[in-house]
Amino acid sequence: GAVVSQHPSWVICKSGTSVKIECRSLDFQATTMFWYRQFPKQSLMLMATSNEGSKATYEQGVEKDKFLINHASLTLSTLTVTSAHPEDSSFYICSAKYLAQTDTQYFGPGTRLTVL
Amino acid sequence: QKEVEQNSGPLSVPEGAIASLNCTYSDRGSQSFFWYRQYSGKSPELIMSIYSNGDKEDGRFTAQLNKASQYVSLLIRDSQPSDSATYLCAVKSGNDMRFGAGTRLTVKP
Numbered sequence: 001g002a003v004v005s006q007h008p009s010w011v012i013c014k015s016g017t018s019v020k021i022e023c024r025s026l027d028f029q030a031t032t033m034f035w036y037r038q039f040p041k042q043s044l045m046l047m048a049t050s051n052e053g054s055k056a057t058y059e060q061g062v063e064k065d066k067f068l069i070n071h072a073s074l075t076l077s078t079l080t081v082t083s084a085h086p087e088d089s090s091f092y093i094c095s096a097k098y099l100a101q102t103d104t105q106y107f108g109p110g111t112r113l114t115v116l
Numbered sequence: 117q118k119e120v121e122q123n124s125g126p127l128s129v130p131e132g133a134i135a136s137l138n139c140t141y142s143d144r145g146s147q148s149f150f151w152y153r154q155y156s157g158k159s160p161e162l163i164m165s166i167y168s169n170g171d172k173e174d175g176r177f178t179a180q181l182n183k184a185s186q187y188v189s190l191l192i193r194d195s196q197p198s199d200s201a202t203y204l205c206a207v208k209s210g211n212d213m214r215f216g217a218g219t220r221l222t223v224k225p
Contacts, residue, residue, distance in 0.1 A: 034213075043204065043217040044160070093159045103148040103165075103208040110159040 002098045003027050006108035013084055014116055021079045021111045023094030029074035030096035034105060038091045050077045084115040120207050122216035130224050135192040137219050139205030148208035149181055149188045155201045195223040
């Protein structure tokens with residue numbers, strides 16, 4: 001149980017284009033999902049918390065107009081990187097809370113984004 | 117700023133030895149503590165969670181929590197080369213989950 005998938009696993013795009021990353025909880029309903037970014041040899045940085053049916057809560061310094069998050073159902077959250085630039089190249093990882101009443105997060109396999 | 121501190125390592129232990137990973141946190145009100153393992157190029161996977169002072173054992177892994185000292189550790193017994201990874205400590209305080217920078221562990225055959 002508690003399996004989280006992400007798609008795509010990797011993507012290469014040109015500067016200025018938009019990229020959508022999907023995060024799905026496969027065998028449970030996740031009212032809360034999280035989006036992280038990780039640069040090489042650095043720790044996870046929380047970008048935003050996504051709650052089903054409501055607007056995402058972004059961390060300080062994360063541009064909400066650049067990183068669009070939609071959590072339209074209990075099993076799907078999407079992150080769209082708009083007008084991507086090379087500095088957006090990173091490892092994007094989503095996680096989901098398995099049970100609403102616990103703090104345990106299960107991570108997806110991550111999406112490696114490379115912007116040329 | 118709520119901080120979670122870990123020694124970045126690398127920590128190197130021989131196969132079969134005990135690996136000890138440490139983590140300190142600054143928010144005394146923290147309630148939930150987690151250890152994740154992250155292989156290079158992969159996402160973190162949950163190893164253990166601990167909520168109460170004392171030890172919690174799961175197979176070769178033991179998590180230790182001391183809230184008075186604001187300290188949580190992870191012991192790995194009979195370390196195997198497959199345990200070589202970066203171990204992330206995560207601390208939940210209030211609505212925030214904060215991750216340490218991770219300790220890189222190498223288990224040498």
